[in-house]
Structure formats: C-alpha cells, structure tokens
Amino acid sequence: xxxxxxxxxxxxxxxxxxxxxxxxxxxxxxxxxxxxxxxxxxxxxxxxxxxxxxxxxxxxxxxxxxxxxxxxxxxxxxxxxxxxxxxxxxxxxxxxxxxxxxxxxxxxxxxxxxxxxxxxxxxxxxxxxxxxxxxxxxxxxxxxxxxxxxxxxxxxxxxxxxxxxxxxxxxxxxxxxxxxxxxxxxxxxxxxxxxxxxxxxxxxxxxxxxxxxxxxxxxxxxxxxxxxxxxxxxx
Amino acid sequence: xxxxxxxxxxxxxxxxxxxxxxxxxxxxxxxxxxxxxxxxxxxxxxxxxxxxxxxxxxxxxxxxxxxxxxxxxxxxxxxxxxxxxxxxxxxxxxxxxxxxxxxxxxxxxxxxxxxxxxxxxxxxxxxxxxxxxxxxxxxxxxxxxxxxxxxxxxxxxxxxxxxxxxxxxxxxxxxxxxxxxxxxxxxxxxxxxxxxxxxxxxxxxxxxxxxxxxxxxxxxxxxxxxxxxxxxxxx
DNA sequence: CAAACCAATCTGGTTAACCAATTATAGTAT
DNA sequence: ATACTATAATTGGTTAACCAGATTGGTTTG
Numbered sequence: 001x002x003x004x005x006x007x008x009x010x011x012x013x014x015x016x017x018x019x020x021x022x023x024x025x026x027x028x029x030x031x032x033x034x035x036x037x038x039x040x041x042x043x044x045x046x047x048x049x050x051x052x053x054x055x056x057x058x059x060x061x062x063x064x065x066x067x068x069x070x071x072x073x074x075x076x077x078x079x080x081x082x083x084x085x086x087x088x089x090x091x092x093x094x095x096x097x098x099x100x101x102x103x104x105x106x107x108x109x110x111x112x113x114x115x116x117x118x119x120x121x122x123x124x125x126x127x128x129x130x131x132x133x134x135x136x137x138x139x140x141x142x143x144x145x146x147x148x149x150x151x152x153x154x155x156x157x158x159x160x161x162x163x164x165x166x167x168x169x170x171x172x173x174x175x176x177x178x179x180x181x182x183x184x185x186x187x188x189x190x191x192x193x194x195x196x197x198x199x200x201x202x203x204x205x206x207x208x209x210x211x212x213x214x215x216x217x218x219x220x221x222x223x224x225x226x227x228x229x230x231x232x233x234x235x
Numbered sequence: 236x237x238x239x240x241x242x243x244x245x246x247x248x249x250x251x252x253x254x255x256x257x258x259x260x261x262x263x264x265x266x267x268x269x270x271x272x273x274x275x276x277x278x279x280x281x282x283x284x285x286x287x288x289x290x291x292x293x294x295x296x297x298x299x300x301x302x303x304x305x306x307x308x309x310x311x312x313x314x315x316x317x318x319x320x321x322x323x324x325x326x327x328x329x330x331x332x333x334x335x336x337x338x339x340x341x342x343x344x345x346x347x348x349x350x351x352x353x354x355x356x357x358x359x360x361x362x363x364x365x366x367x368x369x370x371x372x373x374x375x376x377x378x379x380x381x382x383x384x385x386x387x388x389x390x391x392x393x394x395x396x397x398x399x400x401x402x403x404x405x406x407x408x409x410x411x412x413x414x415x416x417x418x419x420x421x422x423x424x425x426x427x428x429x430x431x432x433x434x435x436x437x438x439x440x441x442x443x444x445x446x447x448x449x450x451x452x453x454x455x456x457x458x459x460x461x462x463x464x465x466x467x468x469x470x
Numbered sequence: 471c472a473a474a475c476c477a478a479t480c481t482g483g484t485t486a487a488c489c490a491a492t493t494a495t496a497g498t499a500t
Numbered sequence: 501a502t503a504c505t506a507t508a509a510t511t512g513g514t515t516a517a518c519c520a521g522a523t524t525g526g527t528t529t530g
Contacts, residue, residue: 065411176300
C-alpha cells in the first residue's frame, strides 16, 4: 500500500468516512448490542484503508461509548440498540467545531450550576483550594499582571468542588478553547480585572457560607460583562 | 524492549503517569505557549516507555486542547500559559469516571437549556426532525414495545435544534452511558412510557409555538419522575 | 454422552522499520 | 558579510511484522 501523508482536515474526513461505513455495516448486518464487529484487519481490507485508520475510528466511537474493544478478543457493539446507535453515529458525523458563542453560552450555564452545587457540597479542603486560587488571582491583578489563567483556575476549583464529575470534565474540556479565544478577542482586559477581584471574593464568601442562592447571584453579576461582551462579537 | 500486554486499568494508569511526566517536564523547562516539546522518540526513551504510549498520552492532551502536534514538525504547547496548563493537567489526572447521579444531574441541567434554546431558535427542518422522532417514539410505545432509544433520540433532536454545538456534543457524549444505566436500573419502564407520550407531545408543541418558558416547564414535568427515581438509587 | 483438554487460529495491542514533509546546517556564490 | 541553495538530520504519521491472551473446533477421557 502506498504511503501518503494527509493534511489534518482530509484525515478527519477519512475518519468520518470510515465511521460512516462502520455504521452502514452495522445496519446492513443488523448488529445488536453485544454483537462482534469484524476484526480490524478485515475492516481495513474491506474499506481499503490502513488498519491504523480503522483503529482511530474505532477509538472515536469508543470514546462516545458506542463500541467496546476487548484485547485479544474483538470489538463489540455497546449495550445500545441499533436505532439509537444509528441515530447517534449520524449525529456525530454532523458535529461541527464549537463556535465561541456556544462555548461561552455553555460555560455560563455550567458555572451557574457548579457554583450552587459548590455552595451546597464543598468540603473544607475544596474550600481551601478555592481560596488559594482566589489569592493567586488577586496577587497577580494587584501587580498589574495578566491573570486570565488564574481567573480560570479559580472557576475550575469551584467546578471541582461541585461534586459533579461530569460537569467538572465538561468544564475542563472547554476551558482551553475559552482561554485561547479570550486572548484573541481581548476579553477580560486589565481594567476589568480590578472589579473582578471583588466579584471573585463575593462568590468565594457565598460558597464559604454555604449560601447557594447568593452564590448564583454573585456569579451572575460576574458574568454580566462577559455576557454582553461576547454577544457583541462579530462572527 | 519486552512486549507486555497490560489490562486496561494498568494501561490507563500508565498513560496518566506519562501525562504527569510531561507536565513535570513542562514545568522543569518552563515551557511557554508555542514552545516545542521533545520528539516522541526522545520522550519515550527518557520515560522508558514505548513510543505508542507516548503518542496516546499526547493525543489525550491534544483532545483537551493543551498540546498541538504538527506533522513532520513537532508537538507544541497550546496558547495557554504554564499556570493554567499545570493546573489543568493536574485536574485531568484527578478526573474520575462519572457516576450515574452526576450524569442525570447534568443531563437535566443541559436539557432544561436546550429545550428553551430550541423553542427560540429551531428552524422548520429541525422542528420536523423533532416531530419525526416523536412519531417514532409514540408508535413504539403504542405497540407495547420498549422505546428507550426513540425516547433519547427525541431529546437529541431537541439538542440539535438548540443551535448550541457545545451542548449538542455534550449531550451526545452522555447519552450512551445514560441508556446503559437506564437498562441497568430499570428506569423508564413501560408503565411510565404511556404518560411519556403526552409529555413529549407537550414539549414538542411548546417548541413548535416558540414558547421557551412553557417548553422548559413541560420538560421539568417530564423530568420530575426521572429526578425522583434517580436520587433514590443506591450508590 | 458430557466434560475436560489441547492445539490451531484469530484477536487487539505493541513494537520497529519506513515515509515524506519540515527544519537545521553547511557550503557556495554574490 | 550576506543571501541563497543543496544536503543531511529530525519530525509526526504510516505501515507491517510480531506478541501473547482469547476463542474455537475437534479429540480424548471419565
């Protein structure tokens, strides 16, 4: 087989094509939950692609929980019926890269929840971690330095204290993209940062006092500017 | 080097160890955004693990947006400062597998948002897709068949119509796990399903009439049982 | 007749060799 | 001294060979 280096976009397109072929195969053969897929070798042969490409595609579907591969045994359809499997793969193929607005919108939604949960559930240790993140942030701002990273770490500390591992994971996945875009669009410039200290402190105090309602209110205040800012950005 | 097959858990542990070593290296060398990591070969040699293990670890960090590898060039630190990078890798290493309650809690949060957004933003095409999902669900229930899959696809259709690609992705990632656990805990048994038809129809109508507040209310009603059910499950 | 055993085969995972694009280096001409 | 070019080394990606555990079918044994 001929070696060929593909640009990342085409590589993604290839992987999507393979995923789509796997879906077609599952449909054609009417595979049920727990059924075994053909081996990676056979798939790569019948799809006329390399085995590593097939492996990548399988890994992606495994990430979404649709397949499950067992060492020295085979790759199996997850405990999901063919209807859901089919619909979900179709959805995955259509997924587009998240835009900035959708990221911010989601972040606000998640954080209004985490801050309430953190106020309800935080342990003493988690509270201390939040406090430390707050101090690190304040120190930077007082020195006139850029503190976008410390800002985000404060919010991540709250997410960790929410006791909801799913939301925590989601927050982690969107944070880098947010940081990048913040720098790009010059959100959160230094003039805003000074106000940010007090806002952060208010949030911290509400969590400390285990007042979920107040915590949410303070977080809303904190997001108000961000909200306005982001909805004014050109696409 | 000796070939050794590892159980999945140990493999995960190994990957975490490698990730942690990458973090340490970045700290030790004070790598800034855009700086280049040593080549995969050098890393695998200095960590005394195979190159494919290193590649896996890098891919994971790439998924979280912390690294960026360019073909025939190198692997680079993303446009994130070392503080955030360090904090986030530490968080990632601590991540635990999501529990069922956290999944349901998150799903409810996300869906109360998607249903409102869908009522505001849905196109005619998206509305039609929701309707088709609703019909497929109703038909199954009327025939006395299990309709968990069609149920979830209805909700995914709403997520798609929300116009928020981030939330849409999140919904896709948690759905398989939810389906599996539903089957495991016998949530949504047939006796509930008949009520479900009307509840789904109410939600659909609210979205059709572009009434976000009503849509949210109806979704809340729909989740009421689920909510109670899930918080009574033993851990 | 059923259970236990064994060897051939098949599997996903791992390793090592290979590829071509990129980057660094040395040399040459201006 | 500088700008440009050719060449060698380096890189992430790809392919193919290899590994050992799992499966399977047939045979033996109680």
